[in-house]
Amino acid sequence: MIPEPEVVPDVDVPQWTRLHPITVLRELAGLAWNLIIVLVFSQSFDGPLGGALDIFLPVAVVGFGVVRYWSTAYAVTPQAVMFRRGVLVRRRTELPRDRIQNVNVGADLFGRIFSMQTVTVSSAGSEGEIQLAVVTAEEAERLVNEIMGERATSIMVTPPFATPPSNAPPSASPVSSAPPLGGPPPSTPPLVGPPLSGAPLSAPPLSMPPPGSPPPSGPPVSSAPAPASMFDGVPAPVPGTAFVVEPEPRYRMELRPFLLYAATSTPALVGATVAIVATVGGLFSGNPAAATTAIALAVPLFLVLELFEFRLDIEPDGLRVRHGLISDRRAWARRERIQIVEVRRPWLRRRLGYETVAAATADVTESESRRFDLCAPMLPADTWMELVPDLIEPVAVAESDLRAVSRRSVRRRWIRAMAPVVLVAAMVSVLFVLGGQPWWIAGSLGVVVVIGLLSWAAAHRSWRMDGWVCSPDHVLVRRGLFGTTLQLARLGKIQNVELRASFFQRRLGLASIAIDTANLGPTIELPDLERPDAEALLDDLVRVANRTVLPDGV
Amino acid sequence: MLPDHDPVGSDAPPPRALPLAEPPREALPPAALVVRRLNWVVTALVITTISIALDIVVRRSDVDPAVPVAVLPILFGLIVLGWGMWWSRRVHDSWSFQLTDDRLRVQSGVVVQRVGLLPRSRVQHVSTDQGPIQRHLDLTAVTIHTAGARTPNVRIPHVRVADGERLRSELIE
Numbered sequence: 001m002i003p004e005p006e007v008v009p010d011v012d013v014p015q016w017t018r019l020h021p022i023t024v025l026r027e028l029a030g031l032a033w034n035l036i037i038v039l040v041f042s043q044s045f046d047g048p049l050g051g052a053l054d055i056f057l058p059v060a061v062v063g064f065g066v067v068r069y070w071s072t073a074y075a076v077t078p079q080a081v082m083f084r085r086g087v088l089v090r091r092r093t094e095l096p097r098d099r100i101q102n103v104n105v106g107a108d109l110f111g112r113i114f115s116m117q118t119v120t121v122s123s124a125g126s127e128g129e130i131q132l133a134v135v136t137a138e139e140a141e142r143l144v145n146e147i148m149g150e151r152a153t154s155i156m157v158t159p160p161f162a163t164p165p166s167n168a169p170p171s172a173s174p175v176s177s178a179p180p181l182g183g184p185p186p187s188t189p190p191l192v193g194p195p196l197s198g199a200p201l202s203a204p205p206l207s208m209p210p211p212g213s214p215p216p217s218g219p220p221v222s223s224a225p226a227p228a229s230m231f232d233g234v235p236a237p238v239p240g241t242a243f244v245v246e247p248e249p250r251y252r253m254e255l256r257p258f259l260l261y262a263a264t265s266t267p268a269l270v271g272a273t274v275a276i277v278a279t280v281g282g283l284f285s286g287n288p289a290a291a292t293t294a295i296a297l298a299v300p301l302f303l304v305l306e307l308f309e310f311r312l313d314i315e316p317d318g319l320r321v322r323h324g325l326i327s328d329r330r331a332w333a334r335r336e337r338i339q340i341v342e343v344r345r346p347w348l349r350r351r352l353g354y355e356t357v358a359a360a361t362a363d364v365t366e367s368e369s370r371r372f373d374l375c376a377p378m379l380p381a382d383t384w385m386e387l388v389p390d391l392i393e394p395v396a397v398a399e400s401d402l403r404a405v406s407r408r409s410v411r412r413r414w415i416r417a418m419a420p421v422v423l424v425a426a427m428v429s430v431l432f433v434l435g436g437q438p439w440w441i442a443g444s445l446g447v448v449v450v451i452g453l454l455s456w457a458a459a460h461r462s463w464r465m466d467g468w469v470c471s472p473d474h475v476l477v478r479r480g481l482f483g484t485t486l487q488l489a490r491l492g493k494i495q496n497v498e499l500r501a502s503f504f505q506r507r508l509g510l511a512s513i514a515i516d517t518a519n520l521g522p523t524i525e526l527p528d529l530e531r532p533d534a535e536a537l538l539d540d541l542v543r544v545a546n547r548t549v550l551p552d553g554v
Numbered sequence: 555m556l557p558d559h560d561p562v563g564s565d566a567p568p569p570r571a572l573p574l575a576e577p578p579r580e581a582l583p584p585a586a587l588v589v590r591r592l593n594w595v596v597t598a599l600v601i602t603t604i605s606i607a608l609d610i611v612v613r614r615s616d617v618d619p620a621v622p623v624a625v626l627p628i629l630f631g632l633i634v635l636g637w638g639m640w641w642s643r644r645v646h647d648s649w650s651f652q653l654t655d656d657r658l659r660v661q662s663g664v665v666v667q668r669v670g671l672l673p674r675s676r677v678q679h680v681s682t683d684q685g686p687i688q689r690h691l692d693l694t695a696v697t698i699h700t701a702g703a704r705t706p707n708v709r710i711p712h713v714r715v716a717d718g719e720r721l722r723s724e725l726i727e
Contacts, residue, residue: 362701495676495700496707499669506667518701538671545673546656554701 014075014082022114023072023134027065029110035061074132076146081121083130093130095121102337102361103147105140105330112328119143148317148332249311250390257354257378262304264348271301302326312375314390319359319375337361337554338392339493339517340524341375343384343486350483354378359391360519362554384486392490397476399486402467408508409466409528413459414452415504421451468526470537472544475515477524487524492548493517497541499534513538518554579650579659585691586712587646592687594638602631651710653724658698660708672708676700680722684715694718698725 028035038061042053067087075082081100084092104120111117116134135143253261262268308325318334344356357376375391376384388395425444432440462481469476470491477487496516505511511534515524529537605627613623644664652659658672678701684694696718698708713721 494673496670496672498671499667501667503665516700516707538669542657542671542673546675549675550701 014077016073016075016082016084018073019069019132020116020135020139021069022116024066024069025114026110026134027069028062031061031065074130076143081130081147083132095130097147100147100334102334103144103332105144105332106324107328109326110134112326117328121147144332148334247313250314251310251312251376251379251387253307253310253376253378258308258310260349260352260354261307261378262301264346264352265304268301268304271298307374307377310374310377319391321374333359333361335392339489339519339554341388341391341488343488344483345381345480345485346483349378350381353381355381355384357384357387357391360517362518388488392488395474395476395488396471397469397474397488399476399478401469402476402478403469405463405466405468405526405528406508406510406530407463408510410456410459410463412504412508412510412528413462414456417455417459418448418452421448421455466527475524475526477526479525479527489515489517489524491541491544492550493554494541494545497538497545499538501531511535513541515541576654577652579652579661580717582646582649582712583693583714583717585693585714586649587642588691589687589693589712590642590646591639594635594642598631598635598638601634602627605630649710651713653721658708658721658725660710670708672698672700674725677725680725682718682722688712696721 035058038057039054042050042057044050045053068085071087072085073083078097080097081095082092083094100121102120102122104122105117106120107117111134114134115137117137117140118131118133119135119140120132121130132143305325306327306329307323310323311321313320313322315332318332318337320330320332322328322330338359338361340360342358342360344358346356349355356374357379358373359375360373376387379387382399385395385398425448429441429444432438432444458481465478465480465484467478473491475489475491479485479487494515495518498514498516499511500514501511505528509531510528511531512528513526513534515526517524526534526537606624609623609627613619619626641664645662648664648667649662651661656674658670658674658677660668660670660672662668678699681697681699682694683697688694692715693712694715696710696713698710698721700707710721
């Protein structure tokens with residue numbers, strides 16, 4: 001008897017799943033304007049035709065929304081995430097799993113009302129984005145875990161709740177060098193079965209350190225003291241029921257830093273300026289400017305509330321960010337996809353003792369709102385190095401290692417600042433002469449001299465703030481005069497390097513190097529190096545890039 | 555330049571291997587200069603036409619310049635054309651590219667010189683495009699795409715079609 005060959009099912013056959021039925025309402029909401037237009041249009045016709053249009057057109061629009069919902073489906077296979085939509089024009093998008101950069105989960109106002117989520121899956125291609133709107137929160141969590149290939153980050157605590165035994169193994173944290181104080185490490189598996197050490201099921205998870213115990217290494221990076229135990233404020237579980245507890249975040253923006261951020265953010269400063277101008281103008285003109293003032297303050301407040309309750313969680317393979325008051329925004333990013341870590345120090349924020357850390361991934365979709373960006377909006381100043389190992393990896397460069405750029409750079413910066421000033425002064429002087437008032441030339445010269453002195457001081461300070469340093473694996477660059485920015489990049493992520501030498505730089509024997517990575521953000525620029533050093537560094541950077549194999553090129 | 559282990563630069567540079575014979579740098583073909591100059595001719599014609607129209611409008615508002623109509627616009631157009639002829643030669647001469655075993659080197663720029671090094675391991679795909687004038691002159695533009703860029707990283711305009719095909723096939727391999 002020859003056995004029949006086993007038929008191996010094709011694992012990549014998609015099992016299409018439709019979005020939640022409530023999506024029909026969302027589709028109809030999106031077609032609201034169309035509905036209004038056709039209703040207005042139908043009023044132009046009288047008699048039986050008008051009556052028929054009054055019924056047919058709205059039905060057609062509603063039917064279109066229903067059909068569009070019916071034609072929309074998604075599937076997750078071991079190889080790819082698929083999405084299809086459309087009846088007349090059928091579009092099917094397929095994102096290979098190994099090309100996925102980020103998975104974002106958020107809820108706009110519609111989602112908040114109906115407790116639904118929007119899952120956005122993006123890749124490194126210019127049209128590589130799939131948006132699933134809307135799904136339930138449980139489905140969103142399941143999709144994220146399935147797509148990102150991770151287990152659930154929630155922890156099941158089996159009752160009764162009690163102090164864990166003293167033979168608890170040390171918390172294993174292969175990713176984070178500074179696990180949250182008093183909380184379990186992110187790599188803790190969900191404890192749905194017997195604890196690892198074989199202790200009775202009634203004992204709490206063994207991988208949790210005893211409450212109040214010091215962390216294995218380093219303090220957490222938080223803008224405020226972390227709670228002594230992750231269970232602070234969490235109600236005790238009811239015996240006999242399962243209880244899901246979120247781990248302590250790696251970073252959480254507390255109330256005071258949030259208020260300072262709100263007060264010092266660009267939208268708030270612009271809104272405050274507009275409000276002041278509107279109010280003062282209203283007082284002088286006698287017209288109340290209450291409406292303008294209210295709008296000027298409300299719009300930036302709305303934008304700032306997007307960062308309410310910001311938290312950063314470190315997971316084995318990546319990072320997770322959650323924030324928002326009106327809209328619930330969540331973003332995941334794979335650690336290996338992070339291209340650049342940026343530390344921003346606006347002047348006012350720096351004076352208040354804070355800095356902002358952001359990470360740019362290789363997300364290259366058209367919508368910048370999907371880009372994974374902020375990691376810690378208000379971090380205590382000069383503590384960013386404690387967060388870097390959790391964001392990417394331990395680095396061998398520090399701000400104290402920065403090398404100064406060429407001193408001749410001061411001259412170039414000053415010439416670049418003064419060139420337009422001299423040009424404008426010359427034009428104004430010519431106008432004065434043509435206008436029969438040559439004595440005003442002295443005034444122009446005086447202004448040029450004053451601006452020249454100030455520019456020289458600014459150029460010198462700017463030169464002192466700029467610096468760079470390279471290790472075999474990373475490059476760190478600092479730039480800025482009043483607000484400085486630090487950029488840390490992995491040399492292995494280099495996509496392209498370019499040496500640039502302007503006319504003035506060539507005269508001074510200088511050149512700048514621009515390093516491109518696969519992120520949407522700015523290029524890293526090493527300014528005003530000595531020309532021979534720049535050419536040698538250019539060659540070395542390309543050799544490092546070629547030596548590093550990147551999965552999918554990012 | 556990059557240290558092996560010390561982030562703060564060491565005193566002696568690491569020894570370098572003797573460089574292998576590199577392929578020569580390739581300049582753009584002469585037909586590329588023709589395309590650039592044709593573009594400037596069109597630009598000069600457009601500017602002259604607009605200037606003549608403005609001249610006519612100005613003269614209708616009771617302004618009576620000493621020179622006859624259209625003389626100044628034509629003179630301005632000739633200046634633009636002369637500048638374009640000279641400038642296009644400078645830009646054309648600044649372009650060169652070189653494909654080695656591990657990188658593509660592209661140099662260009664007159665006011666701001668740019669030397670771009672693109673590691674061959676980072677090439678995602680290569681595209682070529684050809685306008686009607688380029689088609690007539692057997693030219694094409696080669697665009698090399700890397701990951702993550704919203705706009706192409708490297709673009710070499712006006713290479714011979716055969717050179718474009720060669721670049722594309724060698725970079726994709």
